[in-house]
Amino acid sequence: MKTVLVTGVRGKTGRQIAAALTRQPGIEVRGAGRNATNLNQPGVRPVHFDWEDPASWPDVLKGVSAIYLVKPKTPDPASTVESFLRLAGEAERVVLLSEIGCESRDESTDELKVEKAVQALPFDWTILRPNWFMQNFAEPNFYLEAVRDSGALKVPTGGQPVSFVDTRDIADVACAALIDSSHARRAYTLTGPQALTFAEVARRIEEIAGHQVSHTDPPLAEYLSGLAASGTAKSQVEYYRRIYTHIQKGQTALVSTAIEQVTGHPPRTFSAFVEENKNIWRRK
Numbered sequence: 001m002k003t004v005l006v007t008g009v010r011g012k013t014g015r016q017i018a019a020a021l022t023r024q025p026g027i028e029v030r031g032a033g034r035n036a037t038n039l040n041q042p043g044v045r046p047v048h049f050d051w052e053d054p055a056s057w058p059d060v061l062k063g064v065s066a067i068y069l070v071k072p073k074t075p076d077p078a079s080t081v082e083s084f085l086r087l088a089g090e091a092e093r094v095v096l097l098s099e100i101g102c103e104s105r106d107e108s109t110d111e112l113k114v115e116k117a118v119q120a121l122p123f124d125w126t127i128l129r130p131n132w133f134m135q136n137f138a139e140p141n142f143y144l145e146a147v148r149d150s151g152a153l154k155v156p157t158g159g160q161p162v163s164f165v166d167t168r169d170i171a172d173v174a175c176a177a178l179i180d181s182s183h184a185r186r187a188y189t190l191t192g193p194q195a196l197t198f199a200e201v202a203r204r205i206e207e208i209a210g211h212q213v214s215h216t217d218p219p220l221a222e223y224l225s226g227l228a229a230s231g232t233a234k235s236q237v238e239y240y241r242r243i244y245t246h247i248q249k250g251q252t253a254l255v256s257t258a259i260e261q262v263t264g265h266p267p268r269t270f271s272a273f274v275e276e277n278k279n280i281w282r283r284k
Helices: 014-022 054-061 077-085 110-119 144-150 167-179 198-209 220-229 234-248 258-263 270-276
Strands: 002-007 027-033 044-048 064-070 093-097 124-130 152-154 186-190 214-216
Touching: 002 014, 002 167, 014 027, 014 044, 014 064, 014 167, 044 054, 054 064, 054 077, 064 077, 064 167, 077 110, 093 110, 093 167, 110 124, 124 167, 144 152, 144 198, 152 198, 167 186, 167 258, 186 258, 198 214, 198 270, 220 234
Parallel strands: 002 027, 002 064, 027 044, 064 093, 093 124, 124 186, 152 214
Antiparallel strands: none
């Protein structure tokens, strides 16, 4: 029996990866997070874990053979990750959740620094670089409320498309990389099968939600100024500047075949995702 640690187990990818691992024979799944003890996921053993509390790290890592790693939100995430992984003496594999296009970003960005920190350590690492999640439109605190309640998506994209990916496909790739050594020292860009603009996304959801959904595409500077004026933290404003700039430069339009190559099945389509979640966007 091998033990796989899933950090961020309550997150969009973490809970899907934990579920996928429970379907694999001979795998014990350890789900870690600050609120993991409230986790109610069959087959997953929850453990308390806090990136900002190094005293919580050794027990989480004891007996672990593979780790799914979500970048921490600490002041210096690369240093935090390096310190954490140096305690993982029994682990053989680390699968890191990164972001699409990370390999071409400035050396100073946290995402690239974390990738390099993982690659420098003596593990069989795999880097996952997914595009934007389809689930962002169907889960709270991202776009769900805007789509359902106001029918308005205000996103500065410059009309450029995004090849949205389903987190369940990310989970299938991560699961393969965590248990199969053939994926060692590889980086996978993970996308859906089609790039769509936010206007196209709005139209597809509108067709099934039963109310109007539209996309407003403001200038990036105007959008960021609005965030700053509303009290959004400077670091968060800069994060939004970076991710929306990537869209506007066409860097999220890439369609990759990696999901099918790794899993043997094609990535889920946005149309299927919309059909599956149609009741979420309908107003009561």
